[in-house]
Amino acid sequence: xxxxxxxLPVPSEIVLPLTGFLVYQGRxxxxxxxxxxxLGSLVGTIVDFGIGYYLGRPAVLRYGRRIRLSEKHLMxxxxxxxxxxSTAVLLARFVPLLxxxxxxxxxxxxxxxxxFLAYSTVGIVIWDVIxxxxxxxxxxxxxxxxxxxDATLPFIGYAALGGIIAVLLILSRxxxxxAESPGSSSLSA
Numbered sequence: 001x002x003x004x005x006x007x008l009p010v011p012s013e014i015v016l017p018l019t020g021f022l023v024y025q026g027r028x029x030x031x032x033x034x035x036x037x038x039l040g041s042l043v044g045t046i047v048d049f050g051i052g053y054y055l056g057r058p059a060v061l062r063y064g065r066r067i068r069l070s071e072k073h074l075m076x077x078x079x080x081x082x083x084x085x086s087t088a089v090l091l092a093r094f095v096p097l098l099x100x101x102x103x104x105x106x107x108x109x110x111x112x113x114x115x116f117l118a119y120s121t122v123g124i125v126i127w128d129v130i131x132x133x134x135x136x137x138x139x140x141x142x143x144x145x146x147x148x149x150d151a152t153l154p155f156i157g158y159a160a161l162g163g164i165i166a167v168l169l170i171l172s173r174x175x176x177x178x179a180e181s182p183g184s185s186s187l188s189a
Contacts, residue, residue, distance in 0.1 A: 012041070013096075016128060020135015030132065037128040038121065045103045045120055052107020060104045073101055081105040086115055093123025 016037060022028045052060055061071055077098055081088045089111070092102035106116050138145060 012037075012099075012127065012131060016131030017135035017138060020132040020137075021139045022135075023132060024136045024139025030136070033132055034125065034128050037132065038124050041124045041128070042117065042120060045100075045124075046117075048101070048103035049107040049111075049113070049116055052104040053110060053113075054107075057104075057108050060108065064104075069101060069104075073097060074104060077101045078105040078108075081109060086111060086119055089116060089119040090123045093120065093127050099123075099127070 019028065019033050019037065023030050023033055051063070057074075060069070060074060064070070064074065077088075077092065080092060080098060081102065084091060089102055089106055092098040103116070103120075
């Protein structure tokens with residue numbers, strides 16, 4: 001969770017439900033998992049906040065490109081932060097991508113670290129509890145989920161195969177038409 005909190009591509013939407021599944025199996029305890037996930041996310045978000053706070057917007061843009069943080073993404077979070085103020089830190093914790101990059105504009109705006117951590121902690125705890133609990137529910141319903149997937153995946157596979165064949169046919173027809181088209185236009189010129 002530290003990696004996701006530091007804007008690296010480790011999605012909590014995958015990690016935390018798997019954690020919840022481990023809770024269901026009895027390998028982890030629910031609240032211990034929530035605390036560990038929350039602390040990891042907070043460490044990562046403090047790193048991003050510190051980069052924004054101490055190094056500023058130019059550093060965020062320069063190094064952000066390495067982790068696919070574009071100026072457009074940063075501008076979106078800055079707009080959110082400007083429109084919603086400190087509550088943007090809380091609200092952004094529930095929006096993909098904004099969740100991880102909101103720390104940069106909070107840092108560049110020199111938000112008080114105590115306020116940033118308070119809003120972040122509330123949002124992160126809620127997010128972590130929801131996703132870990134969804135994993136627990138998935139564990140409780142694993143048989144039903146597997147049976148449903150067994151029944152529907154073959155049809156989805158056939159539809160996908162049919163779609164791929166249709167796209168390939170359309171592309172081959174377009175290529176054939178383009179190959180014929182330049183020859184006929186050069187004769188009429």
